[in-house]
Amino acid sequence: MKAQVFVSLKKSVLDPQGKTIQGALTKIGYKGLEEVRQGKYFEITLRGGISKPEAQAEVERMAREVLTNPVIEEFHYSLEE
């Protein structure tokens, strides 16, 4: 089973990296950008035979406890067989 975890800065937190990318993109001619925010993306392959609720609990725990800094970041994830 595969899980995809997306970690991004909370909306209320300034994202200087995203702002820099946005500035660079605008400068080299990309139009119509309102905002760019950057985050992290984890692709986690779990061993076969794990049940969906188990996988869900495990991935959520990992994301909450390790992959995300809860003070400034938030996460969402999706599971696929």
Added chain:
Amino acid sequence: MKAQVFVSLKKSVLDPQGKTIQGALTKIGYKGLEEVRQGKYFEITLRGGISKPEAQAEVERMAREVLTNPVIEEFHYSLEE
């Protein structure tokens, strides 16, 4: 309109960062991990009034030309209203 762009290392490219995360997770007790790979995640907000095909073309061009290093990385993206 919002676009989400996911950039990850090609499958054939070694991902030492992902390996390190996997090692750390396993060490602190997470079971059943087969593989962890890390990538980047961009949330791009486009100005209102842009059509879906336009947005698609623009985001794809940005991802291909700027956000991804085509030698070692690949990307996929999704659009939402």
